[in-house]
Amino acid sequence: MTGTFLGMPPFPEAAHDAVNNAQLRHNLRKATHTIRGKRAAVVDELDDWPQLRAAGKAIKDHTLRHLDRYLIQVEEAVTAAGGHVHWAADADEANRIVTDLVRATGERDVVKVKSMATQEIGLNEALADAGIRAYETDLAELIVQLGDDRPSHILVPAIHRNRSEIREIFLREMAEWGEPAPADLTDEPRVLAEAARRHLRERFLSAKVAVSGANFMVAETGTLVVVESEGNGRMCLTLPETLISVVGIEKVVPTWADLEVFLQLLPRSSTGERMNPYTSTWTGVTPGDGPQDFHLVLLDNGRTHVLADEVGRQTLRCIRCSACLNVCPVYERAGGHAYGSVYPGPIGAILTPQLRGTASALDASLPYASSLCGACYDVCPVAIDIPEVLVHLREQVTEQPGHRAERAAMKAAGWVFADPSRLSRVQRLAGHTRRLIPKRLPGPGAAWTDTRNIPEPPAQSFRDWWAQERGSDGSPRRDDA
Amino acid sequence: MTSRATVLGRIRAALADAPADTAAPLDRTYRRRHTDADNTLPLLVENLRDYRAIVHEVTPDQLPSAIADALRRRGCTRVVVPAGTPETWTADVSGIELLGDTPPLTVDQLAAADGTITGSAVAIAETGTIVLDAGPAQGRRALTLVPDYHLCVVHAADVHASVPDALGHLDPTRPLTWISGPSATSDIELNRVEGVHGPRTLEVLVVRD
Numbered sequence: 001m002t003g004t005f006l007g008m009p010p011f012p013e014a015a016h017d018a019v020n021n022a023q024l025r026h027n028l029r030k031a032t033h034t035i036r037g038k039r040a041a042v043v044d045e046l047d048d049w050p051q052l053r054a055a056g057k058a059i060k061d062h063t064l065r066h067l068d069r070y071l072i073q074v075e076e077a078v079t080a081a082g083g084h085v086h087w088a089a090d091a092d093e094a095n096r097i098v099t100d101l102v103r104a105t106g107e108r109d110v111v112k113v114k115s116m117a118t119q120e121i122g123l124n125e126a127l128a129d130a131g132i133r134a135y136e137t138d139l140a141e142l143i144v145q146l147g148d149d150r151p152s153h154i155l156v157p158a159i160h161r162n163r164s165e166i167r168e169i170f171l172r173e174m175a176e177w178g179e180p181a182p183a184d185l186t187d188e189p190r191v192l193a194e195a196a197r198r199h200l201r202e203r204f205l206s207a208k209v210a211v212s213g214a215n216f217m218v219a220e221t222g223t224l225v226v227v228e229s230e231g232n233g234r235m236c237l238t239l240p241e242t243l244i245s246v247v248g249i250e251k252v253v254p255t256w257a258d259l260e261v262f263l264q265l266l267p268r269s270s271t272g273e274r275m276n277p278y279t280s281t282w283t284g285v286t287p288g289d290g291p292q293d294f295h296l297v298l299l300d301n302g303r304t305h306v307l308a309d310e311v312g313r314q315t316l317r318c319i320r321c322s323a324c325l326n327v328c329p330v331y332e333r334a335g336g337h338a339y340g341s342v343y344p345g346p347i348g349a350i351l352t353p354q355l356r357g358t359a360s361a362l363d364a365s366l367p368y369a370s371s372l373c374g375a376c377y378d379v380c381p382v383a384i385d386i387p388e389v390l391v392h393l394r395e396q397v398t399e400q401p402g403h404r405a406e407r408a409a410m411k412a413a414g415w416v417f418a419d420p421s422r423l424s425r426v427q428r429l430a431g432h433t434r435r436l437i438p439k440r441l442p443g444p445g446a447a448w449t450d451t452r453n454i455p456e457p458p459a460q461s462f463r464d465w466w467a468q469e470r471g472s473d474g475s476p477r478r479d480d481a
Numbered sequence: 482m483t484s485r486a487t488v489l490g491r492i493r494a495a496l497a498d499a500p501a502d503t504a505a506p507l508d509r510t511y512r513r514r515h516t517d518a519d520n521t522l523p524l525l526v527e528n529l530r531d532y533r534a535i536v537h538e539v540t541p542d543q544l545p546s547a548i549a550d551a552l553r554r555r556g557c558t559r560v561v562v563p564a565g566t567p568e569t570w571t572a573d574v575s576g577i578e579l580l581g582d583t584p585p586l587t588v589d590q591l592a593a594a595d596g597t598i599t600g601s602a603v604a605i606a607e608t609g610t611i612v613l614d615a616g617p618a619q620g621r622r623a624l625t626l627v628p629d630y631h632l633c634v635v636h637a638a639d640v641h642a643s644v645p646d647a648l649g650h651l652d653p654t655r656p657l658t659w660i661s662g663p664s665a666t667s668d669i670e671l672n673r674v675e676g677v678h679g680p681r682t683l684e685v686l687v688v689r690d
Contacts, residue, residue, distance in 0.1 A: 027670075034671050051511035058507050065502045068492045081654070087485040139677060140668035156668060163669055189669040193677050200678065205588045205627075221653040231626065231664035231679025238622045239588060249488065256653045260645035261511070267608075271667065274528060275608035275644075278679065279659035280622075286656050288585070289621035300488045308495035 008340035010365035012451075015334035024160055024335055031159045032326040038272025039323060039379070045274070046264070055261045057383040060317035063219075063254055064307060070219040070252045071298060077222025081284020083294040088246075091301050095126035098211065098244055101295055102132050105242050107209045113226060113233045114138035115213030116154065116320055117246045117299055119342040120355075123211065134211065135177070135203055137232035139196050146173040152336030152344060154322035155270050160335055163187040174199050200232065210236035210291070214247045215319070216262060217296075220255045223283045224296070227266060227276050237280050243291035248299050250316040262319060265381035269321035302355035311392040312354050317382040318347055324376035324386060330369055339366065346376035350389040358397050367393035427461035434459065514607070514642035521606045521642050525635075526687060528609025532662025533675055534683040541690045544634065548598060549573035551632050551684055557595040560632075561586065561624050565617025566598065570634070582620050591623060596630030596680075602657075604640045605647045609662065611635060611685065612647065614655045622658055631680040633660075637689050 008014060018024055043049050063070055075085045088094035102110055110127065112118065112134050124134040124145075136145040143158040144151050147169040151157030158166070170181040170192065179199045185191060212233070216225040224245055226233050237243060253262065267276045285294050307313050325331045325345030336344035340362045341352040349366045358364040367390050376386040398407065416426050430437075434457045441449045460468075482490075516524050522538075529536045539547045548570055552560060559578045562571060571579055580586060580594060600618035601611045611633055613619045618634075625631050641647040651657060664679030675681055 031671055046512075046515060048511040048515075051508075055507065055509055055511055062502055062507065065496065065499055067496070068489050071489070071492075087483070087488050089484045089487045089491075093484060137678070138668075139666045143668070156671070158668060166669055189672040190674050192669055193666055193674040197677055201592075204678065205592060218653065223653045229664070230666045230677040232677065234622065234626050234658065235678050238626060249492075257645075257648060260648050263644050263648075273532075273661070275605070275610045275659070275661040277532070277661050277663070277665045279657075281653065281657040281659075283654050283656075286615070289615055289623075289656055298488070300491065304488065304491035304495050307492060310498070313495075 008362050010361045011334070011338055011340070011369040012365060014338035014340060015330075015369070018335040018338050019333050021335075023162070025333060027160055027162055028332055028335055031153075031156065032332050035155075035272055035326045039269060039326070040272075042268045042272055042274055046268070052261055052264055053381055053383055056265050056319075056381055057317060059253060059258050059261060060382055061314075063252055064250065064313060064316055067249065067252070067307065070254055071249055073219040074217055074222055074252055074296075075298075077219070078284055078294075078296050079222075081222050083222070083284040083296055086295060086297045088297050088299050088301070091121035094121050094246055094297055094299050094301065095123055097297050098123060098246065099127060099130045099132065101242070101244050102127065102209055103130070105209050107132075109133050109135065109203075109207065110209045110211050111135050111137050111203060111207040111236045111240065112141075113210065113212035113228070113236045114141050114157075115211070115246065116342060117213045117248050118211060119151065121246070121299070121301060123246065135200075137200055137204070137236060138228075139193065139230060139232075142196055142200070143169060146170065146177065150337055151342060153325060154320055154343065154345070154347075155325075156322075160337070163189060163192065166192055170195055178203060204232075204235040204239060207236070207240045209242045209244070210240040212236060212243065212245045214245050214251055215266065216259065217247055217252050218254075218256050218259065219252050221283055223256065223281050225259065226280045227263075228279075229271070229277045231278055234278055234280055237282065238290045240291055242293040242295075244295045244297065246297045246299055248301075249303050250318075266319055266321055269319075269323040269379070269381040305357075306351075306354045309354065309392075312350070312389055314384050315347075315350050315354060315389060317384055318351065319382060320347075321381055322347075323379040323381065327375040327379050328370075329373060329375070330371060334369070339369065341366075346370060346386045346390075347384070350384075350386055350393060353393055353397075358393070358400065364397045364400070367391075367397055424461065424463055427457075428464065430457040431459050431461060431464075512643075513645050516607060516642050518642070521640055522637055522687065522689070524642075525604055525606040525609065525640050528606065529611075529662065529685055532609050532665075534609075534662050534685050536685045536687060538687045538689060541688055544686060544688055545569055545571070545573040547686050548632065548634075549575070551686070552577055552596070552598075555596065555630055555632075555682075555684075557630070559594045561591065561594050561597040561620075561628060563597070563599055563618055563620025563624055565619075566600070567618065570598065570618075582624060585621070586624075588623065588627060591627035594628045596628045596632060597624050598632045598634070599625055600634045600636075601639065603647045603650050604635045605642075605644055606640055607643045610647075611660045612651060613658045613660065614651060615657075616655070622656055625658065625660075626679055629676070629680050630682045630684070631660075631663075632684045632686070634686045634688060637687065640687075
């Protein structure tokens with residue numbers, strides 16, 4: 001994945017700063033609770049939600065089981081419709097393909113539709129290295145880009161910013177990138193949105209090359225689908241001459257009719273709307289309408305690694321709705337940046353360490369960035385059992401080098417529990433020395449006690465109490481008789 | 482080895498241990514629709530209004546005057562009219578320049594227009610959605626994107642209850658634009674603001690024919 005987050009501290013450290021930022025916590029709480037409420041209301045409108053959810057899960061599982069076949073079908077259909085298909089094994093290759101395609105047009109600027117895949121591969125940075133400027137056109141992405149910031153939510157990347165911060169960013173940065181913000185800019189959302197409209201208008205009308213992702217691609221027809229709200233997507237997908245779409249290989253669905261499931265699940269789960277304001281679909285190129293040069297870049301970048309894991313492969317069902325973020329008590333307090341990835345929240349906690357591996361301290365910490373309360377599983381429109389995958393990943397993390405103390409402790413515990421007489425002796429010892437046990441453990445154990453209290457051992461174990469009360473034969477002692 | 486072969490090889494290796502997919506057809510026990518046929522039209526109107534579109538219900542006879550009234554109210558002087566638009570639609574319009582798209586208008590001409598009148602391919606009641614498929618009276622996608630005002634005619638016969646119903650009436654080989662209310666953003670403290678980049682105003686004439 002992208003180098004943007006390289007060097008990020010592990011989750012507990014990064015989250016520590018976030019939870020002490022009162023403004024951030026206020027912004028996050030307000031935002032997540034608002035979307036949560038809207039989502040619940042529109043999901044309640046559909047009394048067949050459990051059936052839709054089951055169908056979404058089943059379609060995705062079936063597609064993943066035959067992913068090779070469906071990708072070949074997409075390739076054939078897109079090519080037949082006048083598009084070009086490229087395969088990218090990793091981020092570097094995808095970036096190289098896109099850079100070469102842009103260079104071939106002779107352009108130095110591209111407009112971009114908000115896309116998780118291109119953030120994941122660090123496309124903007126790669127294009128910048130090649131002297132090509134990429135303009136984010138989604139309002140939230142624009143706020144993030146102008147603020148030289150990082151996204152903190154899948155759906156609302158600038159969720160951590162409030163209106164006065166956005167006004168400051170616009171006033172300070174817009175002139176550097178194009179049409180400046182008006183001097184009398186207020187912090188009214190309507191006024192800020194108008195400033196963004198004016199800032200991007202000329203850009204849209206003159207852009208020759210656009211880069212997008214896609215929410216879905218249909219194997220049967222070669223159709224790509226982009227779901228959005230502002231119309232910036234339509235602008236990028238329609239007005240330029242060249243369109244390059246970078247799409248993760250897991251985004252494929254088998255048939256046109258399958259969209260009936262996902263176009264009900266996605267908008268309701270993500271923005272809490274019955275339908276998002278704009279959905280665009282296109283199949284290859286259409287003479288006289290829209291870009292006449294269309295390229296689809298199929299991106300692996302670790303997805304086949306996820307697919308190879310029997311428990312973890314369900315992660316690839318994700319349709320990036322972000323419902324799991326909005327219900328997560330950990331995300332609500334820690335914010336998106338603490339996850340050190342473009343994929344924050346519960347889905348990020350399982351997707352990132354699978355895509356990148358768990359070699360770094362940050363990635364190894366992510367499976368622990370959860371209370372395992374299960375709220376994410378309950379809201380997931382494709383029923384990804386996120387807690388199951390978290391526990392599975394924790395198991396993998398503990399098996400890798402660097403957990404010697406924990407493994408030694410578990411081994412010792414296993415030895416004690418294996419023999420009842422050993423257990424009683426240890427319990428008695430603990431009871432007698434209970435005053436000597438510190439509140440905070442020294443050495444590596446401190447990491448545990450920093451966030452938890454050591455339970456005080458009882459003065460007497462249950463076994464000893466039972467023996468004392470009932471004697472060795474188990475019959476009640478009738479001392480009072 | 483090409484990257485295509487690499488990726489396909491990785492997929493096949495990753496799935497080597499995966500159980501064979503069950504041959505049973507996918508369970509599609511979800512509903513085909515969530516509303517009665519009688520309620521389809523009222524629900525469309527209600528949901529379009531909920532997403533801040535302006536909606537009028539008219540008879541076929543009233544359509545020409547309704548179009549002329551809407552354009553006058555809006556103060557339009559130059560309006561784009563796609564190829565294939567019935568001449569009767571603009572029969573009552575006077576004092577407004579009607580721009581055809583043959584030869585294609587430039588983006589600057591589109592940006593200078595006050596609005597666009599189009600028909601529609603399909604509408605979806607449950608979600609308050611109108612779908613354009615670039616067919617007659619709809620034109621290419623840019624026509625309903627660049628001007629700030631979209632006046633859209635929806636015939637009752639094209640209104641379907643649900644997303645599953647509507648998909649079967651759409652041709653995926655055409656470029657489709659699904660519109661649910663005007664352009665909107667909620668990116669600033671989740672306050673909904675209409676009209677960021679697409680048309681700021683969507684006005685719909687539902688024709689009961």
